[in-house]
Amino acid sequence: MKPKRKLKKYLVSLMEYEILNKINDPADLRALNKKELVKLSKELRHFLIDSVSKTGGHLAAGLGAIEITIALHKVFNTPSDKLVWDIGHQCYPHKILTGRKHLMPTLRKQDGLSGFLKREESEYDVFGAGHSSTSISAAVGIDAANRLTKDTSSTIAIIGDGGLTAGMAYEALSHAGDMKSNILVILNDNEMSISPNVGAVHKYLTRIMTSKTVSTLRKGGKKVLEKIKPIEDLAKRVEGSAKNLIAPGLFFEELGFKYYGPVDGHDVLGLIEILDNLKNKKGPRFLHIMTKKGKGYKLAEQNPISFHGVKPFDTKTGKASVEKKVKELTYTNIFSKWIESCAQKDNKLVAITPAMREGSGLVDFQEKYPDRYFDVGIAEQHAMTFAAGLACNNMKPIVAIYSTFLQRAYDQLIHDIVVQDLDILLAIDRAGIVGADGETHQGIYDISFLRILPKIIIMAPSDESEMVKMLTTGYKHNGLAAVRYPRGNITGVDYEKDLMSSVPIGKANVVRKGVDIAYLVFGTMLSSIKKVADSNNATVVDMRFVKPIDEDIIVEVCGSHRYIFTVEDNTILGGAGSAVNEVLVKYGVNKIVKNLGIPDETIPHGNQNDILASIGMDYNSILGTTINHIKFMEEYEKKAR
Numbered sequence: 001m002k003p004k005r006k007l008k009k010y011l012v013s014l015m016e017y018e019i020l021n022k023i024n025d026p027a028d029l030r031a032l033n034k035k036e037l038v039k040l041s042k043e044l045r046h047f048l049i050d051s052v053s054k055t056g057g058h059l060a061a062g063l064g065a066i067e068i069t070i071a072l073h074k075v076f077n078t079p080s081d082k083l084v085w086d087i088g089h090q091c092y093p094h095k096i097l098t099g100r101k102h103l104m105p106t107l108r109k110q111d112g113l114s115g116f117l118k119r120e121e122s123e124y125d126v127f128g129a130g131h132s133s134t135s136i137s138a139a140v141g142i143d144a145a146n147r148l149t150k151d152t153s154s155t156i157a158i159i160g161d162g163g164l165t166a167g168m169a170y171e172a173l174s175h176a177g178d179m180k181s182n183i184l185v186i187l188n189d190n191e192m193s194i195s196p197n198v199g200a201v202h203k204y205l206t207r208i209m210t211s212k213t214v215s216t217l218r219k220g221g222k223k224v225l226e227k228i229k230p231i232e233d234l235a236k237r238v239e240g241s242a243k244n245l246i247a248p249g250l251f252f253e254e255l256g257f258k259y260y261g262p263v264d265g266h267d268v269l270g271l272i273e274i275l276d277n278l279k280n281k282k283g284p285r286f287l288h289i290m291t292k293k294g295k296g297y298k299l300a301e302q303n304p305i306s307f308h309g310v311k312p313f314d315t316k317t318g319k320a321s322v323e324k325k326v327k328e329l330t331y332t333n334i335f336s337k338w339i340e341s342c343a344q345k346d347n348k349l350v351a352i353t354p355a356m357r358e359g360s361g362l363v364d365f366q367e368k369y370p371d372r373y374f375d376v377g378i379a380e381q382h383a384m385t386f387a388a389g390l391a392c393n394n395m396k397p398i399v400a401i402y403s404t405f406l407q408r409a410y411d412q413l414i415h416d417i418v419v420q421d422l423d424i425l426l427a428i429d430r431a432g433i434v435g436a437d438g439e440t441h442q443g444i445y446d447i448s449f450l451r452i453l454p455k456i457i458i459m460a461p462s463d464e465s466e467m468v469k470m471l472t473t474g475y476k477h478n479g480l481a482a483v484r485y486p487r488g489n490i491t492g493v494d495y496e497k498d499l500m501s502s503v504p505i506g507k508a509n510v511v512r513k514g515v516d517i518a519y520l521v522f523g524t525m526l527s528s529i530k531k532v533a534d535s536n537n538a539t540v541v542d543m544r545f546v547k548p549i550d551e552d553i554i555v556e557v558c559g560s561h562r563y564i565f566t567v568e569d570n571t572i573l574g575g576a577g578s579a580v581n582e583v584l585v586k587y588g589v590n591k592i593v594k595n596l597g598i599p600d601e602t603i604p605h606g607n608q609n610d611i612l613a614s615i616g617m618d619y620n621s622i623l624g625t626t627i628n629h630i631k632f633m634e635e636y637e638k639k640a641r
C-alpha cells in the first residue's frame with residue numbers, strides 16, 4: 001500500500017490539468033460529463049494551491065468553495081445568470097473558471113488580477129465587494145431590476161456564515177422575503193454555526209425537498225387539507241415539529257424563504273443535482289451548504305486562520321518561501337503589547353473587535369483577559385454602540401478596528417458616541433495605503449470623515465514610540481480619541497520605555513530645523529520626509545495631532561518659511577492639509593500651501609511602495625514636487641511684482 005500512496009501523491013504533484021486546461025469560460029465547463037467534473041474539482045484545487053503559493057493571497061476560503069463554484073457555473077448560464085459573491089475571499093476559483101487562470105501569476109500585483117471581485121475586470125464579476133455581507137442586498141437589487149426590465153435570468157447570492165452575522169444581511173433577507181424576490185441565497189457554512197447535522201439522511205431529505213414531485217405533492221396536499229380544517233391545523237403543527245427535527249431552517253422560512261439543507265458542499269455532483277432542482281423554482285430560496293475551509297490541503301484544514309491570507313509559501317511545509325532573518329515587529333504588534341500593559345493596571349479597560357482578533361493584535365489579550373475581550377463578529381455598527389453602552393457604565397472601551405471597516409459604523413460613531421460625549425478610544429489599524437487588498441481596503445479616508453466630529457481627538461503617530469505615547473494619551477483622555485497607524489513594519493526606535501508615557505494634547509514637534517522650506521507631516525510619512533529634508537535643508541514638523549491641530553506652530557512656520565508643504569497618507573480632500581489651510585484662513589495668513597496626500601481617486605491594489613510612487617508620494621516624487629512648486633512660486637511672485 002505505501003508505494004501506491006507515494007505514487008499517487010507523485011502523480012498529483014505532476015498533474016497536467018487535463019480538464020482545467022480546456023476551460024476558458026463557463027460554457028466549456030457546462031459541456032463536461034460527471035467524471036470530468038469530479039476530476040476538474042481535483043485539478044482546480046491543486047491549481048489554486050500552486051498559484052497562491054507563488055503569489056500569496058487568500059487561500060483557505062477559496063479551497064472551501066471549489067465544488068460550489070463549479071456547480072454554479074455548470075447549472076446556471078453565467079454571466080446572463082448573475083452570481084453575486086460576498087467579500088471575495090472565496091472568489092479565486094470563480095476567477096480561474098471565467099477566463100482568468102492565465103492571469104493568476106499577477107494576483108494582487110499592481111496592474112494585475114485583483115484579489116476581490118471587480119466589475120471592470122470581468123463581465124462575470126457582477127458586483128464588486130471587499131467588505132462583507134453585501135451580496136444578498138445586491139442580489140435583491142439585481143432581481144428588482146430584472147422584474148422592471150422583464151429579464152428572466154437567475155440571481156444567486158453566495159454568503160459565508162461569518163458574513164451572515166452582519167445586520168445588513170438580515171435586512172436584505174427580510175426585504176427579499178417581503179418582496180418575494182426571485183433569488184437563491186447560498187449559505188457557505190464552514191463553521192457549523194447553524195446546524196451540525198450533515199449526512200446521508202440530510203442529503204436525501206434535501207434532494208427530496210427540492211424535487212418537482214414533492215413540490216407537486218405539497219401543493220395538492222394543501223388543497224385537500226384546506227377543505228378539512230381540523231386536519232389542516234393538526235398537519236401544520238406536525239409539520240412545524242418535524243421541521244425542527246429534520247430541517248433547521250425555520251428562521252429563514254419565517255423570513256419568507258424556502259429553506260433547503262444542510263448539504264455537503266464538497267459533493268460536486270450532489271450540488272449540481274440540487275441546484276438543477278432549485279434553478280426553476282420561483283421566489284426566495286435558501287440553500288445551506290456545509291464546507292471546510294482549506295479543503296484538500298491538510299495544512300490549511302488544520303490551521304485555516306493562518307491560511308486565510310498568506311504570503312508566498314512552500315506547499316510542502318506551509319512556511320513562507322522567503323524566511324526573514326529576524327521577525328520584524330509591526331505597528332499591530334506594538335498595539336498588542338501596549339494594550340496588555342494597560343490592562344494589567346486597569347480592570348475597567350475592555351477590548352472590542354469586529355471579527356479581527358488576529359488582524360488587530362488581540363490574540364494574547366483574549367488569552368490573558370477573556371472576560372474583558374469582546375469579539376462582536378462582522379458587526380461594526382454594533383461594536384460602536386456596544387462600546388457606548390460599556391462607557392455609559394464606567395468602563396473604558398478600546399475599539400480595535402481597521403480604518404476601512406470604521407467607515408461602516410459612522411452613524412453609530414456620531415449618534416451614540418459623539419453626541420453623548422462618551423469616553424472611548426479608537427485604535428485604527430491599517431490607516432493609509434494597505435497595498436494588495438486594493439480599493440476597498442485602503443485606509444485613506446478616516447482623517448477626512450473623523451475630523452469634522454466635535455470634541456474628538458485625532459492622533460497620527462510618526463513611529464512606534466509616538467504611537468504608544470498617543471495610545472496612552474487617548475486612553476487617559478476623558479472623551480473620544482482616535483489613534484491611526486499603518487499596516488507594516490515599525491521604524492526600529494525604542495518604544496518600550498514610552499509604554500505609559502503621553503504627549504501634550506494638540507502640540508506638534510519640530511524634528512528638524514532648516515531654511516525657506518517647511519514640511520508639516522502627519523503620521524508615518526515622517527521618515528521619508530526627513531530624508532527629503534536632508535537633501536534640501538528643510539524644516540520638518542511632526543504635527544502629531546490632526547485635531548486639535550497646533551495652530552501656533554502653523555502660523556509660526558508660515559511666517560518664517562517661504563515654501564510650505566503638508567504631507568499625509570489620507571486623501572487630500574478634507575484631510576489634514578485642509579485643516580492647515582483652514583487655520584491660515586482663520587488667522588488671515590496669506591501663504592500658498594502645497595498639500596501632498598492621496599489624490600481624488602480610488603487607489604488600486606499593488607505593492608505599497610509602488611503605489612506611493614505612482615501617486616507621487618515616494619521620496620523621489622516628493623523631492624521633484626518640491627522643486628517644481630518652488631519654481632512655480634518664483635514665477636508667481638515675479639508676476640505679482
